[in-house]
Amino acid sequence: QQMSGEDEVEFSDKDEPDGDGEGSSDCPTVRAPLTSLKSHQGVVIAADWLVGGKQAVTASWDRTANLYDVETSELVHSLTGHDQELTHCCTHPTQRLVVTSSRDTTFRLWDFRDPSIHSVNVFQGHTE
Secondary structure, eight states, X not given: OHHHHHHXXXXXXXXXXXXXXXXXXXXXXXXXXXXXXXXXXXXXXXXXXXXXXXXXXXXETTSOEEEEETTTTEEXXXXXXXXXXXXXEEEOSSSSEEEEEETTSXXXXXXXXXXXXXXXXXXXXXXX
């Protein structure tokens, strides 16, 4: 047990210089938000960028996911249909697809590939 304690000390000692090292000065730090995206009525539990970096999706305990245009800060779509709080959202790395999951035991696949329409597929199967 003493050895594992010593290992932890060694690791923490090694970690400290990394935080104070030259590498941290290479990355610019944003000290003020570029924009504030507001429209949820509940806690925002997850967020992800859509391919291209001009839109972001958020998932909330208010049972909705929202798609925003981050350049204009406008709400593009409110993704409704889940019966309980959302637990996560995730986007496809190369396609305009979004997955949301909820405590209602479903997950939904939202398709934004065609700008004129957006469709959703609902998947059921989880028990919790």
